[in-house]
Amino acid sequence: MTHLLFHLRKPPHGSTAGEEAVEAILASSVFEPTLTVLFEGDGVLQLLADQQADTLGTRDVAANWTALPVYEVEDLRVHEPSLRQRGLSQADLILDVSLVDDAQMTALIAQADQILGF
Amino acid sequence: MKFAIVVRSGPLSSEGSRSALRFARAVLANGHAIERVFFHGDGTYNASSLTVSPQDEDDLTEAWAEFGRQQRLDLVICVASALKRGMLDAGEAGRYERAAASVRPEFVISGLGQLADAALTVDRLVTFGG
Amino acid sequence: MATLHLINKSPGSSDALKACLRVIAADDAILLIEDAVYAALAGTETAGTLAGLGTALMADLEARGLQRRLGEGIATVDEHGFVELCTRCDRVMSWF
Numbered sequence: 001m002t003h004l005l006f007h008l009r010k011p012p013h014g015s016t017a018g019e020e021a022v023e024a025i026l027a028s029s030v031f032e033p034t035l036t037v038l039f040e041g042d043g044v045l046q047l048l049a050d051q052q053a054d055t056l057g058t059r060d061v062a063a064n065w066t067a068l069p070v071y072e073v074e075d076l077r078v079h080e081p082s083l084r085q086r087g088l089s090q091a092d093l094i095l096d097v098s099l100v101d102d103a104q105m106t107a108l109i110a111q112a113d114q115i116l117g118f
Numbered sequence: 119m120k121f122a123i124v125v126r127s128g129p130l131s132s133e134g135s136r137s138a139l140r141f142a143r144a145v146l147a148n149g150h151a152i153e154r155v156f157f158h159g160d161g162t163y164n165a166s167s168l169t170v171s172p173q174d175e176d177d178l179t180e181a182w183a184e185f186g187r188q189q190r191l192d193l194v195i196c197v198a199s200a201l202k203r204g205m206l207d208a209g210e211a212g213r214y215e216r217a218a219a220s221v222r223p224e225f226v227i228s229g230l231g232q233l234a235d236a237a238l239t240v241d242r243l244v245t246f247g248g
Numbered sequence: 249m250a251t252l253h254l255i256n257k258s259p260g261s262s263d264a265l266k267a268c269l270r271v272i273a274a275d276d277a278i279l280l281i282e283d284a285v286y287a288a289l290a291g292t293e294t295a296g297t298l299a300g301l302g303t304a305l306m307a308d309l310e311a312r313g314l315q316r317r318l319g320e321g322i323a324t325v326d327e328h329g330f331v332e333l334c335t336r337c338d339r340v341m342s343w344f
Contacts, residue, residue, distance in 0.1 A: 002238045020159045027230030105271045114243045117342040133282040144327035248344030
């Protein structure tokens with residue numbers, strides 16, 4: 001079973017990276033591989049609660065992420081040091097995620113067959 | 119080994135596309151195979167048939183097209199990214215009643231399933247230009 | 249199960265290299281391409297960290313006039329060496 005790791009480092013709204021990642025993840029899920037999504041660096045901000053897309057007239061990116069569990073993409077990991085550095089905690093996020101520290105992130109990378117970076 | 123190459127930046131938005139093309143050439147020169155080059159997001163601009171480059175500059179759209187043609191590669195641009203950016207083949211231009219097609223014939227417009235398929239098939243996947 | 253980490257942004261413009269260094273495993277490799285080769289500038293803190301660990305892509309160094317300003321202990325490769333690094337590692341991770 002191929003293990004794909006999707007790695008998000010960019011925040012929402014400033015670029016289309018998040019939207020493109022969601023689309024790629026959903027397309028991959030159809031093939032039923034092992035899928036992990038890792039939010040790290042500014043990527044943790046993709047999941048921040050209270051985003052109001054209608055103020056910019058853009059797609060509701062946060063809502064896209066909440067769709068993932070509906071498609072059985074449930075292995076979502078957030079790099080805890082990245083969260084903490086931004087003054088945030090799990091309570092600030094829109095989804096249930098697993099927190100990972102540096103060592104766990106290292107292990108996660110080593111488990112993946114392919115890594116798609118966004 | 120089988121490689122997949124993912125290109126996420128346009129010909130001018132960063133160096134990613136140029137780096138990817140140099141890498142792709144070296145992959146083949148080293149005796150490996152390229153399963154697919156998948157252009158995503160702004161990477162779809164690399165398929166443009168409408169660019170006009172100054173004489174003293176390389177045209178990456180032409181370089182990719184020529185490379186793809188000579189090596190019979192599967193150059194795929196993501197349909198979702200392409201349409202939003204005005205990257206249309208003749209079929210899409212007709213369907214959406216746009217004035218012109220804008221994609222070079224060496225590129226195929228297809229879905230993200232092609233990226234997923236490549237990711238699940240190849241030995242190495244390398245992403246450029248994010 | 250080694251990973252080749254691909255960095256393309258200069259340390260002045262992105263935290264990608266710093267973030268990579270936090271989680272890099274003992275047998276992993278780092279390849280600097282595009283503007284990331286600026287991290288290999290002799291005398292910089294990043295070049296010190298990358299000694300014995302980082303490799304830089306020669307064409308990107310030369311384009312930027314860095315070929316004689318390379319930090320000690322930083323290797324260089326051409327495109328063929330880049331491909332070889334990919335085949336020697338088990339996966340490639342691009343940091344943006």
